[in-house]
Amino acid sequence: MTNKLKITFLLGIFMMIFSSNMNAQLKPGELVDGIAAVIGDEIVLESDVNEQMNYAKQQGASETDKCDFLENLISNKLLVYEAKKDTLIENRSAAIKEQANAKYRQLLSQFPDEKTMLAAYKFRNGYEMKNAIEKIDVDQYYGQAKYQRITEKADVTPNEVTDFYNLYKMQLPEVKDEISLAQIMIYPKLTDAHKEDLIKRLKKIKADIAAGETFESQARIYSEDEGSAANGGLYKNIFKGQMVKPFEAAALNLQENEISDPVESEFGYHIIQLIKKSGKVYDARHILLKATPTDDEIKTAKAKLDSIKGLIIAGKITFKDAAFKFSDDKKTKFNAGIISGADGSDKIERESIPGSITYELAGLNKGDITSPFEDDDNKRKVIKIIKMEDVIPAHQITLETDYNRIKQMALNKKRNEMIEKFVNSKLPTTFISIDGRYDSCNFKANWKKESIKK
Numbered sequence: 001m002t003n004k005l006k007i008t009f010l011l012g013i014f015m016m017i018f019s020s021n022m023n024a025q026l027k028p029g030e031l032v033d034g035i036a037a038v039i040g041d042e043i044v045l046e047s048d049v050n051e052q053m054n055y056a057k058q059q060g061a062s063e064t065d066k067c068d069f070l071e072n073l074i075s076n077k078l079l080v081y082e083a084k085k086d087t088l089i090e091n092r093s094a095a096i097k098e099q100a101n102a103k104y105r106q107l108l109s110q111f112p113d114e115k116t117m118l119a120a121y122k123f124r125n126g127y128e129m130k131n132a133i134e135k136i137d138v139d140q141y142y143g144q145a146k147y148q149r150i151t152e153k154a155d156v157t158p159n160e161v162t163d164f165y166n167l168y169k170m171q172l173p174e175v176k177d178e179i180s181l182a183q184i185m186i187y188p189k190l191t192d193a194h195k196e197d198l199i200k201r202l203k204k205i206k207a208d209i210a211a212g213e214t215f216e217s218q219a220r221i222y223s224e225d226e227g228s229a230a231n232g233g234l235y236k237n238i239f240k241g242q243m244v245k246p247f248e249a250a251a252l253n254l255q256e257n258e259i260s261d262p263v264e265s266e267f268g269y270h271i272i273q274l275i276k277k278s279g280k281v282y283d284a285r286h287i288l289l290k291a292t293p294t295d296d297e298i299k300t301a302k303a304k305l306d307s308i309k310g311l312i313i314a315g316k317i318t319f320k321d322a323a324f325k326f327s328d329d330k331k332t333k334f335n336a337g338i339i340s341g342a343d344g345s346d347k348i349e350r351e352s353i354p355g356s357i358t359y360e361l362a363g364l365n366k367g368d369i370t371s372p373f374e375d376d377d378n379k380r381k382v383i384k385i386i387k388m389e390d391v392i393p394a395h396q397i398t399l400e401t402d403y404n405r406i407k408q409m410a411l412n413k414k415r416n417e418m419i420e421k422f423v424n425s426k427l428p429t430t431f432i433s434i435d436g437r438y439d440s441c442n443f444k445a446n447w448k449k450e451s452i453k454k
Contacts, residue, residue, distance in 0.1 A: 036048070036434070036437075038433045039078050040077075041081065042078075044073045046435075048073055049069050053069050067440075071444065075445070076139075076143050078423055078426060079423075083149075086146065089145045089149065100130055100134035103133050104126065104133055106237075108237045109242075111236075112231055113236075147419065151415040164409065164410035164413065165397075165410075172396075172397045173397070175392070175395050175405075179389075179391050180347055181348065181386050181387065181388065182320075182323065182389050183323070184305065184327045184333075184337055184385050185329040185375075186326065186384075188293035188382075191294075194294065198291070199269060202271050215233065216234070217232070219287045220233075222289070223287040223288050224268070224290045225267075225287075228285075233287055234275070238281065238283065239281055240282075246263050247263065251282060254272065254273070256277065257274070259272070266380070268291040268292075269288070271287050291380075293381055298381070301372075302372040302373075302383055305384070305385050308326055309369055312369065322337075328382070346389070347390075347392060361386065364388045368387070369386070370384075373385075424446075427446055427447070432449065
C-alpha cells in the first residue's frame with residue numbers, strides 16, 4: 001500500500017470512528033486515563049487510540065500503527081473543534097444532552113437498578129456516565145457535520161475515475177464472489193383460535209393477580225420476554241417513544257398499578273402494569289406471550305408464498321410488483337425486494353451470507369427463485385422466497401465491470417484530500433499538544449509544528 005493510499009485509508013476510517021458502538025466506548029476506566037493529545041480545547045485520550053486500533057483489527061485491518069491511529073484521531077478532533085466554531089453548523093448542545101439522558105435511561109431500563117448498571121459499566125456515578133455518553137454524541141454530531149460541510153461539493157468526472165483506476169489498479173483488491181438477492185418475506189398469520197387462546201391465557205393470569213398473585217411472580221413464570229421476565233417483567237425509566245406504539249399507548253393510558261387488558265403488538269400479546277409515570281418517563285411491568293406460529297400456520301404461509309412464486313414464474317406478476325404487494329419486510333418491499341449489502345449496494349459477498357440462506361441458495365443460477373423456507377427476523381419467525389438477481393464471480397476490479405465501485409473509491413479519495421487540505425490550513429492557528437510518548441512518530445501532517453528546513 002502506497003503512502004497516499006495509506007492516508008486515504010486512515011482518513012477514510014473517519015466515519016467508522018464516529019459510528020462505532022456506543023456501549024463499547026463506555027469504559028470509564030479507560031476514559032479517565034492518560035491524555036494523548038490536545039487540539040484546541042478537544043482531548044484525545046490514550047484509551048481512544050487503543051480502542052480504535054482494536055476496532056480496526058476486528059474489522060480486518062492489516063496495518064495498525066499506533067502513530068497512524070493517533071494522527072487520525074487528532075484530525076477528527078480538529079474537525080470537531082472547528083465545527084463548534086462554524087456558525088453554519090447548528091448548535092445542538094441542548095438536544096444532544098437530552099438525547100444522552102434518553103440513552104442513559106434506556107440503558108438503565110435493562111438493569112434492576114442504577115447501582116447495578118454503573119457497576120457493569122464501571123462508572124462512579126450517573127453524572128459521569130451521562131457525560132461520557134454526551135461526549136460521544138457531541139463528537140459524532142460535530143465531526144460528521146464538519147466533514148459534510150467540507151466535502152459537500154466533492155465530485156469526480158469520468159476522466160478522474162479513469163485516472164484513479166490507471167494510477168491504482170495494481171493495488172486495488174480483488175472482488176470476492178458476490179451475488180445480488182431480492183426477497184419476499186411474510187409473517188405467518190395466527191388463526192383466530194390461536195389468538196383467542198393467547199388472550200384467554202393472559203386474562204387468566206390477570207385474574208390470578210387480582211386474586212392475590214403478584215404481577216412480578218406471574219411474569220417470572222409466564223412471560224416470554226427474555227429481556228424482562230427474570231426481572232419480574234419490569235422495565236424502568238422508559239422514555240416516551242422507546243417502546244412499540246401499542247405497548248406505549250396502553251401503558252400511558254393506565255393509572256399507577258393498574259393492569260391493562262391483553263394488548264396486541266408485533267411481538268405478540270401483553271398485559272401491562274404501569275408502576276409510575278413522571279413526565280415523559282415511566283416504569284412498567286408486562287407479561288408477553290409471543291405470537292409464535294404453529295406448524296399449520298407456517299404451512300399456510302409457505303403455501304401462500306409458493307402460490308406467489310407460481311404467479312411470478314408464469315409471468316402473471318413481476319417479482320418487483322409481488323414484493324411491493326405481498327412482502328411484510330418494510331426494508332425491501334419498496335425497492336423491488338432487493339437486499340442491501342453491508343456497504344449499501346445491491347451486491348453481497350457470498351461468504352458473508354448466513355449459512356441457513358446459503359443452504360437455500362445452493363445450486364441456484366441467475367434468475368432462479370428458492371422454495372419458501374423458514375427464517376428469523378428480529379426474533380420473529382418468517383417465511384421467505386429469495387430470487388438470485390445476479391451472480392458476480394470473483395475478479396480483479398476493472399472499469400468495465402466495476403465502474404460505480406471505482407467511482408466511489410475515487411470520490412472518497414477526493415473527499416479525504418479535501419479533509420487533509422482543510423486540516424493543514426488550520427495547523428498554524430490551532431493549539432496542538434501531543435504527549436511525549438509519541439515523540440518518535442513520523443506524522444504525515446506537521447502536528448508538532450516543527451520548523452520546516454528549506
